[in-house]
Amino acid sequence: MRPTTETELAEIVTAATAPVVLRGGGTRRIGEAAGDVLETGGLSGVVLYEPGALTLVAKAGTPVAEVEAVLAAERQRLAFEVPDLRGLLGRGGVSTIGGVVAANSSGPRRVQAGACRDSLLGVRFVDGTGAVIKNGGRVMKNVTGYDLVKLMAGSHGTLGVVTEVSFKVQAVPEVEATLRCEGLDARGAVAALAVAMGSPFDVSGAAWTPADGALVRVEGLAGSVDYRAAELMKRLGAGWHRVEGAGHWRAVRDVSGFAGREGAVWRVSVKPSDAPVVLGALAPVMRDVVMDWAGGLLWLLVEDATPGAVVRAALPGGHATRVRGAGDGPVFQPEVPALARVTAGLRAKFDPKGVFNQGMMV
Known part of the structure; x- marks a missing residue:
């Protein structure tokens, strides 16, 4: 239809x-x-x-x-x-x-x-x-x-x-600039990205991958970007340098580093400070990670056979969604009973016949 x-x-x-x-x-x-x-x-x-x-x-x-x-x-x-x-x-x-x-x-x-x-x-x-x-x-x-x-x-x-x-x-801003620091582990990256996000310099991207290192983006008028980028590098310390082009951000945005690779993909939302804890707990089954939103969003490539319960048990809080891979258990994070009742009530109101995407978000 x-x-x-x-x-x-x-x-x-x-x-x-x-x-x-x-x-x-x-x-x-x-x-x-x-x-x-x-x-x-x-x-x-x-x-x-x-x-x-x-x-x-x-x-x-x-x-x-x-x-x-x-x-x-x-x-x-x-x-x-x-x-x-x-x-x-x-x-x-x-x-x-x-x-x-x-x-x-x-x-x-x-x-x-x-x-x-x-x-x-x-x-x-x-x-x-x-x-x-x-x-x-x-x-x-x-x-x-x-x-x-x-x-x-x-x-x-x-x-x-x-x-x-x-x-x-x-x-569309006049220019954008990316600051990059290789060699940081997840914990060091989260700490550095927190400094960038806590600054007054209007950061528009804060990410990390094991391959590319930590990334911070600023956008705007050329003079403003030059000033903010320079000030951010002072705050972030040694090892940071400016790179041009949007390729790093397209790769983070599209999680393109996982394309064509074996393994299940999970999208995990947590407090940024909890990101290193999650990554440490899942290290035995993890193949790769893309950290976005200063640590608040984790894209995880894990072994295919990893049970969903193992992924969710690694979270101190937040929620995990299985984006790719057969796996076991629900695709979306199970709702707590109070929230599940609200969800059921909304569905009964907006879709009383139960015709739309039944079973999709379970």
């Missing part, structure tokens, strides 16, 4: 009596669900773009590349740095902007600009009864009542079919 209008989509959902699997471009889905496939790729196109107001509205099936090209023509961009996970997951296809919202997919710039949900101004979606719901709008601070915009971001298609999204966007 591939509707080309919101009305056609609503009619399909209204008539549905069995589960359906929602799919945009199929490039970033994790978890499994059974049922007939309902594609949103037919709902495509940029509906409104006002560069002066830093606002863009697009239908859910619009390719991310198309959105980025429209913005680039005016030297603007999506603030949250959309990851391209096709290499990591071994998939082809075309990533859609609705899929990005459904996964709340966010890259290294989240430490400065927030996640995908923080750039969302409004959303339209079809709920499980076939009703078309609109929440938010095209300007900031106009949401009253329940903030369904934030609720839909990261819901993985379990509450409704997103049909249209509106974003605040930002100007």
Whole structure:
């Protein structure tokens, strides 16, 4: 099923009596669900773009590349740095902007600009009864009542079919600079990245990998970047130097170092100070790691046979999601009972027939 209008989509959902699997471009889905496939790729196109107001509205099936090209023509961009996970997951296809919202997919710039949900101004979606719901709008601070915009971001298609999204966007900075230090272990990197993030120099990226070392990014006007980069290097100490180009950040964003390699991939969110603890506990089964968000996000490549319980037992707090690999146990972090009751209540309200991506987030 591939509707080309919101009305056609609503009619399909209204008539549905069995589960359906929602799919945009199929490039970033994790978890499994059974049922007939309902594609949103037919709902495509940029509906409104006002560069002066830093606002863009697009239908859910619009390719991310198309959105980025429209913005680039005016030297603007999506603030949250959309990851391209096709290499990591071994998939082809075309990533859609609705899929990005459904996964709340966010890259290294989240430490400065927030996640995908923080750039969302409004959303339209079809709920499980076939009703078309609109929440938010095209300007900031106009949401009253329940903030369904934030609720839909990261819901993985379990509450409704997103049909249209509106974003605040930002100007592309004049220059960017990356500071790099090789030779730091995870604990040393977390300490250094904490210094950078605690500085007043508006860091827009803070990451570490065993191969590339620690990375810190600043962006803006050339004079400002030169000053901030120099001051940061003074604070960070010996071993840091400035490098140009965005290649390091694309590799962190897309976790491209794991592409084509054997092993299961886990996405782990923890307090940055806990990152070295997690890595130490999983050292016997770990093959590689990408640390983003100053240690708050860990991408782990572990041995295929590693039980999910072992990964989650290594976390002092936070949550772990199995992104790639068969494994055992649930894909998503099990919810505590109180939160599970809230989740069940939301699903009963928005999808009373139980047709959307059943079993996806368990």
